[in-house]
Amino acid sequence: MLAKRVIPCLDVHAGQVTRGLQFGRAEASGLRNVGDPVELALRYNEQGADEMVFFDITASAEGRKSMVDVIERAADQCFMPLTVGGGLRTVDDIRTMLRAGADKVSLNSSALATPDLIRAGAEAFGSQCIVVSIDAKRTAPNHWTVFTHGGRKATDWEARDWAQKAVELGAGEIVLNSIDSDGMKGGYDNDINRAISELVSVPLVASGGAGKLEHFAEAVEIGHADAVLAASVFHFGTFTISQVKDYLSERGICVRR
Amino acid sequence: MSTIGIINYEIGNLRSVEKAFQASGTKTRWVRSPQDMTDLSGLVLPGVGAFGDCIKGLRAIGMWDAVKEWVAADKPFFGICVGYQMLFESSEETPGIEGLGIFKGRVVKFTDPKLKVPQIGWNTVAVKQKSPFLNEISDGTFFYFVHSYYPQGVDHSIAALETEYGVTFTAAVTKGNLVATQFHPEKSQKAGLQLVKNFVNLTQKS
Structure with a gap:
């Protein structure tokens, strides 16, 4: 049976893993350094993480080059699926990351x-390696607006419409990151997760809001997520x-044991 | 120490394949043409992306016949993902393009509307054969899969591992010194590295 995946996400800023509240901005002082990305990746590898996401939180805002070196070092030691995000703008950017060891x-x-x-x-590389990550915020009852630039700019897209469009274009997986829930430890936004999971044919990864063990189960049971992603609860050793x-x-x- | 060749036709993430074999105690060499094949103890055919692109890529570097001859001579061979699918006759993904045709079977798409496609993630296997390639692998071992297609009509005599995803499909075949898997051993942590090690051990004996 296909297992539900548990995925730690490492937000990387200037080569270090950082974490803030509600889309904490890299340039703001609200970020805490929590360690070397490759060391953390190895620890999660040992704990049985099903895959790992490395997210360059500065790249999109500041046009900074992504972290080829981090990916190479992680890929050389962790024999598990790795995803890289943040500031990838061209097919060449994607190729560089895949060559570095990202899947x-x-x-x-x-x-x-x-x-x-x-x-x-x-x-160029197959749908299986193109993940579209959506930052969504509930802006009206039963309406979620897609934001860009770390949650700072609203777009005209409704999250479900954008998810569907992305899959039509060839996305092989959708990550839904709830701006409302991110960093708040109050649970995932199961409404939007479920709506998208039922709408699209590709796997949905729930992201943003895990604070208790129950939240992970609810994301699967209520939100119909295929995978659950979290950052701070793992970084700070809550679980x-x-x-x-x-x-x-x-x-x-x-789950895989 | 023996050297295992990894066919490199500029697709996806090959670095992890290389590192997994190196972690299992063998030297590796990129095989970008048949000239790179001297003194190899084993040959690995990875594959990522579309079936047709992989076939074209393999032909473009002149490795099409070389792979067929290698397998026909029963030299140690490891096919991974689309490198597994290419061993069959054809694929629904790219109609009209011939596979290597080493085994009978056609690669078809998951069609159950209740399923998420691609299948992405860790799924269990059922062991269907006794083989030194499957040392330490048992029923219920998880491997990492990323695929929308699987081979249908596989001969029971070569089916080594089976997996359920809406349908029961052949997740790995073995025959003589050949092993090929739909899943990614290089991404399957300990179980994957064990499978790679089993292969490496075998090449070092033969």
Whole structure:
């Protein structure tokens, strides 16, 4: 049986893993350094993470080059799926990351600016390595607006419409990151997760809001997520990945042990 | 120490394949043409992306016949993902393009509307064969899959591992000194590295 995945996300700023509240901005002082990305990746690898996401939180805002070196070092030691996101704008950017050892790339602002990047990436490397990551905020009842630039700029897209468009263009997976829930530890936004999971044919990764063990189970049971992604609860040691997996397993959810 | 060749036709993430074999105690060499094949103890055919592109890529570097001859001579061979699918006759993904045709079977798409396609993630296998390639691999071992297509009509005598995803499909085949997997051993942590190590051990014996 296909297991539900537990995915730690490493937000990387200037080569260090950082974490802030609600889309904390790299240039603001609200970020805390939590360590070397490769060391953390190895720790998660040991704990049984199902895959890992490295996200360059500065790249999109400041046009900074992404972290080829981090990916190479991680890929050389962790034999598990790696996704890279942040500031990838061209097919060449995607190729560079895949060559460095990434299996998937996560496109966000750049895909909204140039939707054709999704198609071009999927054609060149296959849909399976093109993940479209959506930052969504509830702006009206039953309406979620897609934002870019770390949650600072609203777009004209409704999250479900954009998810559907992205899949049509060739996205092989959708990550839904709730701006409202991010960093708040109050649970995932299961409404939007479920709506998108039922709408699109590709896997949905729930992101933003995990604070308790129950939240991971709810994301699967209520939000119909295929995978759950979290950052701070793992970085700060609130839970280990194995604790989350033990809990999900007790609730009857299939996880890899 | 023996050297294992990894066919490199500029597709996707090959670095992880290289590192997985190196971590299993062998030297590796990129094979970008048949000239790179001297003194190899084993040959690995990775594959990522579309079936047709991989076939074209393999032909473009002149490795089409070389792979067929290598396998026909029963030299140690490891096919991964589309490198597994290419061993069959054809694929629904790119109609009209011939596969290597080493095994009977056609690669088809998952069609159950209830399924998320591609299948992305960790799924279990059922062991269907005793083989030194499958040392330490048992029923229920998880491997990492990323695919929308699987081979249908695979001969039971070569089916080594089976997996359920809406349908039961052949997740790995073995025959003589050949092993090929739909999943990615290089991304399957300990279980994947074990499979790679089993292969490396075998090349070092033969």
